[in-house]
Every structure is written in C-alpha cells, then in structure tokens.
Amino acid sequence: MSKTLKVGVIGVRGIANTHFPGWRDSPHAELAALADVDGEVLRARGSDLGIDRLYDDPYAMIADPELDIIDVCTPNMYHTPLTVAALDAGKHVICEKPLAPTPEDIRTMIEARDRSGRMLMTAQHFRFEGAAKALKTQIDAGALGSIYHARSWMLRRSGAPTRGTFVEKKHSGGGPCIDIGVHILDLTLWMMGNPRPVTVSGVTQDRLRKLPGAFSNWGGAIPDSWDVEEFAAAFVRFENGATLVLEVSWLLNHPKTHGEDMQMWLYGEGGGAHWPQNILLRTDNETRQHFDVQLQNKAGGEPHALECMAFAEAVATGAPSPVPAEQSLDVITVLDALYRSAADGREIVLA
Numbered sequence: 552m553s554k555t556l557k558v559g560v561i562g563v564r565g566i567a568n569t570h571f572p573g574w575r576d577s578p579h580a581e582l583a584a585l586a587d588v589d590g591e592v593l594r595a596r597g598s599d600l601g602i603d604r605l606y607d608d609p610y611a612m613i614a615d616p617e618l619d620i621i622d623v624c625t626p627n628m629y630h631t632p633l634t635v636a637a638l639d640a641g642k643h644v645i646c647e648k649p650l651a652p653t654p655e656d657i658r659t660m661i662e663a664r665d666r667s668g669r670m671l672m673t674a675q676h677f678r679f680e681g682a683a684k685a686l687k688t689q690i691d692a693g694a695l696g697s698i699y700h701a702r703s704w705m706l707r708r709s710g711a712p713t714r715g716t717f718v719e720k721k722h723s724g725g726g727p728c729i730d731i732g733v734h735i736l737d738l739t740l741w742m743m744g745n746p747r748p749v750t751v752s753g754v755t756q757d758r759l760r761k762l763p764g765a766f767s768n769w770g771g772a773i774p775d776s777w778d779v780e781e782f783a784a785a786f787v788r789f790e791n792g793a794t795l796v797l798e799v800s801w802l803l804n805h806p807k808t809h810g811e812d813m814q815m816w817l818y819g820e821g822g823g824a825h826w827p828q829n830i831l832l833r834t835d836n837e838t839r840q841h842f843d844v845q846l847q848n849k850a851g852g853e854p855h856a857l858e859c860m861a862f863a864e865a866v867a868t869g870a871p872s873p874v875p876a877e878q879s880l881d882v883i884t885v886l887d888a889l890y891r892s893a894a895d896g897r898e899i900v901l902a
C-alpha cells in the first residue's frame with residue numbers, strides 16, 4: 552500500500568520523538584516536514600530523521616500544500632491557534648494533550664473542525680496501552696455492569712517537569728491538573744462510557760515547592776517562574792448518578808520516589824476493576840464467594856506510536872476520530888471547574 556498522507560510535526564523537542572516511530576510505521580502516512588521556533592532543535596531533529604523540509608515558522612508549514620496531516624506537539628498554550636490554522640488550511644490535526652487548557656479554546660477548535668470537515672484527535676496515548684485496551688474491551692462487553700463510582704489518581708512524590716512548558720501558566724495553562732490530570736481523567740471517563748459531568752468540587756494546593764531546598768527528581772531545582780498548582784483533588788458528579796474522586800500531584804509525600812503512582816479503580820454493580828494491574832473483582836451472591844480475575848493485556852506496541860497510526864488509519868479509511876474532541880472538552884470542563892471551585896471555595900454546577 553502506498554503511503555498517501557504526508558505529515559508535518561510542529562514542536563519537535565520532547566514528546567514529538569515518541570510520535571515519529573508511529574509515522575514511520577503507519578502504512579497510511581509518512582513524515583514529510585518539521586517545524587519549530589527553536590532553529591537549533593529543528594535542524595538537529597531534521598538531520599536525525601533525514602527530513603529536509605524544515606520550517607522555523609509553523610504557519611508556513613501549515614500552508615504547505617503537500618501536507619495532509621499536522622501533528623501539534625508544542626506547549627499547551629499554542630495548541631489552539633496552530634490547530635485552528637491547520638484545520639482552516641484543510642489539514643487533518645492530531646494534537647498533544649491537553650487539546651487546549653480551557654473549554655473555550657476547545658470549543659473554538661471544534662468549530663474549526665466542523666467548518667473544515669477535517670479530522671481532529673487528541674493524543675491521549677493511554678487509551679492505546681495494552682492493559683487499558685483489554686479493560687475497555689471487558690467493560691464494553693458488560694463485565695462491570697453500570698459503573699457508579701470511580702477513584703483515580705496520578706501522583707508523583709517528586710516528579711515536577713520543571714521546564715517552562717509545564718510550570719509557567721503562560722505556556723502550560725495549568726499545573727499537574729492540565730499536565731497529568733488529563734491522562735487519568737480521560738482514561739477514567741472513557742472507561743465509564745463518557746458520562747456527562749454535572750458538578751465539580753475541587754481544591755488545589757501549592758506547598759511543598761515553597762519549602763527550603765525543594766527539588767524535583769524530574770527536573771532539578773524548582774524555578775522561581777513556577778506559577779501553577781502542585782496538587783489538586785476533586786469530587787465529580789455525573790448526569791447518570793455516577794461519581795468520581797480524582798487526585799493529581801507533581802509533588803506529594805506519597806510512595807514512589809521515582810516515577811509515578813497512576814491508578815484507576817472502577818466500581819459497578821456487576822464487578823469492580825483495578826487498572827493498571829487489570830484485575831476484575833466479582834461477587835457471587837449465590838455461593839457467597841468473592842473472586843478476582845486477572846485480565847490478559849492486549850498485544851501491544853508503544854502507545855504514542857499506536858495513537859499516531861490509529862489517527863492515520865482513521866483519516867485514510869474515513870473512520871471517526873479515535874479520540875473525539877468532544878470527550879476532551881468534557882475532561883477540560885471538569886478541570887476548569889476544579890480550578891474555579893478551588894478559587895471560590897464552593898461546588899461548581901456545570902451548565
């Protein structure tokens with residue numbers, strides 16, 4: 552099969568490196584161009600990948616008529632203008648998480664998508680990870696029945712990415728909520744069948760980074776420019792009566808010195824589930840037995856690469872977006888309400 556879709560990637564320093572293998576391995580797409588406002592990073596990446604169509608100006612790349620797909624991998628605050636410009640130029644867009652840091656920006660992107668008739672997908676790679684796919688298959692087959700409560704967290708003891716991309720609000724739009732909260736919240740809502748959130752009560756905290764000698768194992772010293780939260784928690788109610796307790800943090804006195812503790816517990820009438828261990832918990836009332844089932848993970852692949860391949864496949868075959876922007880809008884609506892609730896000290900009722 553010939554590779555017909557030509558891809559241009561914007562922002563080629565960090566996460567983009569996990570997308571390149573997906574474009575290489577996709578039978579439908581190939582990497583054709585790169586853009587970055589940092590000329591040094593751009594030329595180094597072009598040389599590594601053997602790509603000579605290099606743009607210092609991402610909007611010049613978006614205007615390139617040879618390209619079919621734009622892959623947005625810049626810091627969060629640039630996702631909306633670049634995505635809207637790309638959709639208006641007739642390109643299909645896959646954009647890193649968060650799709651944008653505010654619900655208003657995501658609505659603007661959805662309008663551009665609908666105006667253009669092109670595809671828009673959020674790069675939520677955890678949906679493409681083997682254990683998540685196996686659990687989702689079971690849930691869709693009814694293994695848990697109706698899920699009425701979830702507990703989810705993504706907690707790092709000392710794992711703040713201290714680059715401006717993440718800790719300066721003008722680039723990131725928020726702290727761990729916006730950075731890693733989107734991962735665990737997107738995954739949880741997807742497992743729950745994307746029920747509509749109706750109320751959010753939340754808190755944010757900003758304490759450990761201010762202590763003398765505070766540090767992060769993921770980036771060294773804490774910069775003075777850090778102006779986002781370090782911890783957040785929320786209680787969310789959904790239209791179908793289900794509830795969720797969510798906790799996220801970059802700095803917390805919680806086990807796991809390196810790496811992170813990322814878990815999701817789902818509770819339904821037909822059973823419970825624990826991810827990523829992927830255990831189903833069942834109760835047989837007739838024999839009064841509890842029993843646990845260990846799921847086999849779906850055969851894998853690297854999830855960032857798989858999400859790019861899934862996007863190209865959907866564009867090539869006319870299938871729906873593998874991660875629809877409307878679902879990302881719900882994720883950011885909850886996190887935006889969490890921030891508002893924390894600021895106002897009250898529960899937020901969503902329209």
Ligand SMILES: NC(=O)c1ccc[n+]([C@@H]2O[C@H](COP(=O)([O-])OP(=O)(O)OC[C@H]3O[C@@H](n4cnc5c(N)ncnc54)[C@H](O)[C@@H]3O)[C@@H](O)[C@H]2O)c1
Pocket residue numbers: 561562563564565566567586587588589592609624625626627629647648649674676714716730
């Ligand atoms: N899915 C994941 O697991 C994951 C992990 C890390 C980051 N991310 C997301 O990826 C995005 C980028 O994060 P990163 O860690 O790669 O950041 P980074 O700082 O390592 O790289 C960002 C690159 O974008 C370039 N850039 C900045 N503004 C630009 C603009 N307007 N036009 C063109 N290029 C621009 C920078 O020069 C830099 O090279 C963020 O949205 C982040 O949330 C996702």
